[in-house]
Amino acid sequence: MNYHVLTLFPEMIDRAAHTSILGRALKNGCIHLETTNIRDYSADKHMRVDDYPYGGGAGMVIEAEPLYRAYSAVKNKIGHKPRTIYLTPQAKVLNQTMVEELALEEDLVMICGHYEGIDERVLDEVVTDYISIGDYVLTGGELGAMVLIDAVSRFVPGVLSNEESAQFESLQDNLLEYPHYTRPEIWHEKKVPEILLSGDHKKIEEWRHERSIERTKERRPDLLRQSMKVHCAFYGKDALREMAGKLCQTLSQYGEVIDFNRKKLRKQKYYFDSQDLVVLLADEQFEKDAGVPETFTNIYGKDTPCFIFWSDSFVHGIESEQTKQTDKIQRLLDKRGFLIKKIYPLSTIESSCKETALEIRKI
Ligand code: 9D3
Numbered sequence: 375m376n377y378h379v380l381t382l383f384p385e386m387i388d389r390a391a392h393t394s395i396l397g398r399a400l401k402n403g404c405i406h407l408e409t410t411n412i413r414d415y416s417a418d419k420h421m422r423v424d425d426y427p428y429g430g431g432a433g434m435v436i437e438a439e440p441l442y443r444a445y446s447a448v449k450n451k452i453g454h455k456p457r458t459i460y461l462t463p464q465a466k467v468l469n470q471t472m473v474e475e476l477a478l479e480e481d482l483v484m485i486c487g488h489y490e491g492i493d494e495r496v497l498d499e500v501v502t503d504y505i506s507i508g509d510y511v512l513t514g515g516e517l518g519a520m521v522l523i524d525a526v527s528r529f530v531p532g533v534l535s536n537e538e539s540a541q542f543e544s545l546q547d548n549l550l551e552y553p554h555y556t557r558p559e560i561w562h563e564k565k566v567p568e569i570l571l572s573g574d575h576k577k578i579e580e581w582r583h584e585r586s587i588e589r590t591k592e593r594r595p596d597l598l599r600q601s602m603k604v605h606c607a608f609y610g611k612d613a614l615r616e617m618a619g620k621l622c623q624t625l626s627q628y629g630e631v632i633d634f635n636r637k638k639l640r641k642q643k644y645y646f647d648s649q650d651l652v653v654l655l656a657d658e659q660f661e662k663d664a665g666v667p668e669t670f671t672n673i674y675g676k677d678t679p680c681f682i683f684w685s686d687s688f689v690h691g692i693e694s695e696q697t698k699q700t701d702k703i704q705r706l707l708d709k710r711g712f713l714i715k716k717i718y719p720l721s722t723i724e725s726s727c728k729e730t731a732l733e734i735r736k737i
Pocket of ligand 1 (some may be wrong): 488490507509664
């Protein structure tokens with residue numbers, strides 16, 4: 375990942391970025407950072423880059439031309455029009471989904487304003503994304519850029535060690551994290567919860583999930599309303615089990631994998647509601663065996679969002695027989711209360727588990 379920051383105060387970025395985990399990542403080359411002082415591109419003999427606002431009012435406005443020249447230098451280095459973020463309070467507030475999506479870029483250009491703002495005309499030409507870091511007022515965009523760099527870098531391969539890994543995020547399930555404890559067992563007469571000493575991993579996981587929900591209810595009830603339970607149901611060859619497992623893990627810390635290959639599970643009825651997210655995976659085996667709906671006839675939704683990964687021949691099926699079958703199951707799921715969000719070819723799941731997860735989380 376290459377970060378390019380255009381700012382009037384490059385030392386503010388440089389200092390912060392060369393510390394701790396980011397400092398290590400810069401040293402070992404996982405990330406690169408180049409700060410450009412917009413002032414270096416001033417055409418003025420006093421190196422001035424701002425002027426009074428047309429229409430009057432308090433403060434100064436950064437001129438279009440110096441910023442444009444600083445930007446062009448970076449753009450030429452990159453070789454194409456880059457993803458260019460203007461940090462501003464007049465924008466959508468950054469969240470984890472946006473962070474993970476930005477982490478897929480090779481280059482990120484960030485523009486930091488100071489004073490009242492920047493001439494709108496240059497922003498119109500170069501900015502691809504407007505991002506705020508929260509609903510409060512800062513003195514400039516530098517801390518915003520720093521927050522973005524910090525959050526994005528956690529998803530750049532090699533930045534975090536295995537221990538620090540971004541695999542299981544506290545925000546991944548829209549639930550807050552459970553409480554943590556370490557030695558000693560008793561501190562200020564407070565004992566560590568008994569269950570954590572039991573060694574019963576299943577019980578511990580259940581306990582942690584309950585504490586997560588409890589804590590979210592108390593501190594962030596707004597998150598709870600948006601949180602989803604993920605179920606990945608699959609039917610087909612053994613390879614699917616692995617895919618379903620991997621996707622489920624990427625989507626949710628507490629996701630559930632349902633194996634429809636087991637006859638017993640196929641007989642059981644499944645009821646989902648609108649807080650559930652159901653992902654169905656099926657390969658050609660499904661097409662051969664079941665005659666279409668048999669396998670997924672026992673699932674019932676209630677405005678339940680649903681993603682389907684279908685064997686590629688189904689998705690791209692030109693032969694009318696296949697299209698008919700896809701239609702049939704689509705109608706069936708629709709009647710059952712599922713909202714089919716998207717149907718993907720199964721092959722895309724393997725190559726891009728991560729991108730797929732992001733796509734799914736956009737709903
Ligand atoms: C005092 C001037 N304000 C008028 C009410 C407008 C204003 C301009 C520039 C307010 C703050 C700033 C500087 N802030 C940022 O550049 C900024 C920011 C922020 O202030 N809050 C949240 N996210 C961001 S990202 C960049």
